[in-house]
Amino acid sequence: MPLRERYTGLINHYRDRLPVDENTRLISLGEGNTPLIKLNNIPALIGKKVDIYVKYEGLNPTGSFKDRGMTMAVTKAVEEGSRAIICASTGNTSAAAAAYAARAGITAFVLIPEGKIALGKLAQAMMHGAVVIQIKGNFDDGMRLVKEVAEHAPVTIVNSINPYRLQGQKTAAFEIVEELGRAPDYHCLPVGNAGNITAHWIGYCEYSSASGDHVTAACAFCNGECKFARGAVVDNRPKMVGYQAAGSAPFMRGEMVDNPDTVATAIRIGHPQSWDMAWKVKEESGGWFDECTDEEILAAQKLLTEHEGIFCEPASATSLAGAMRDIKSGKIPEGSSVVCTLTGHGLKDPDTAIKQSTAPLLTVEATLDSVKSAILDNMS
Ligand code: F0G
Secondary structure, three states: OOOOOOOOOHHHHOHHHOOOOOOOOOOOOOOOOOOEEEOOOHHHHOOOOOEEEEEEHHHOOOOEOHHHHHHHHHHHHHHOOOOEEEEEOOOHHHHHHHHHHHHHOOEEEEEEEOOOOOHHHHHHHHHOOOEEEEEOOOHHHHHHHHHHHOOOOOOEEOOOOOHHHHHHHOHHHHHHHHHHOOOOOEEEEEOOOOHHHHHHHHHHHHOEHHHOOOOOOOOOOOOOOOOOOOOOOEOOOOEEEEEEEHHHOHHHHOOOOOOOOOOOHHHOOOOOOOHHHHHHHHHHHOOEEEEEOHHHHHHHHHHHHHHHOOOEOHHHHHHHHHHHHHHHHOOOOOOOEEEEEEOEEHHHOHHHHHHHOOOOOOOOOOOHHHHHHHHHHOOO
């Protein structure tokens, strides 16, 4: 008899809130159940009394939150008889699609912007055996092409326009509510296509009496009549705050951006797919959108690695960069509880990390004397 129940992934864990039944074959890699880590040092560094938690989604099986949506999307694709999936991606979706397709024994086609995805993500897609199609264009071009090609070929789209993706991703909000005993006051996320901020809101609504018996947010899956909602548990919902990279910030411009650019390649998106839903989330939750410069994003990434021991990729650090600014200014008041989602692991993008690292990389002779002096010279 095992000493504790084996965790076998988020669909099994939340099966009464997800569109599956007892006959559904689950395609899972044990995703979800990620740590919610309370920051020890950063609140003091910024001189404010707030509880900041990071939801470390980089600890999912392929290193990003995409696994939550992909387990659902691939499970349903297989259930519906699909033999192939397709996505456009800035990297993480392609890594997750490739892995879950491998698990299911089906084919993944992934369209990525040539030269604009982090190395780790490319390695994942290639190693899992996806058909990788690099396009001489950006993510938004890829998304347009995927939608077009899916009308002519027997492939299931697994971008977040696939409603099952948001259903899987909403479970991150469930985990947070269960762990804190209530919803946080603020939930900060990096925003690209805006699928994840929408999915979190669906999750919080399903867990809250504030939204009545069922989801009031624009649930792409059920149009607000979610038969999978289990009913209210807590009576609050967070303000949802979405941060974009300044060079790719259509929500700040109030219109689509044609040539997005940022060091945070994961959110280098000018034409968000969940545009209307994300505006609705902002309105319903009383939150806001804002933007962070590349410098702010990289500084937050570094602060987190150096002062908390947590390594996330640049796009993920956008949530903390924005939250820190809003905490400092008082827009997020002292006494608040704040959750920042760290969407992807820092190992995804080693090039950017090494480029901005200032830690000394010492090379010395293989002798006791040289190693000893290297240590003594660098004692802090
Ligand atoms: N953070 C990371 C690390 C991401 O990879 C993405 C999106 C986001 C944030 C934004 O999430 O699109 O739901 O608002 N990456 C997609 C991809 C586009 O292809 O991997 P969103």
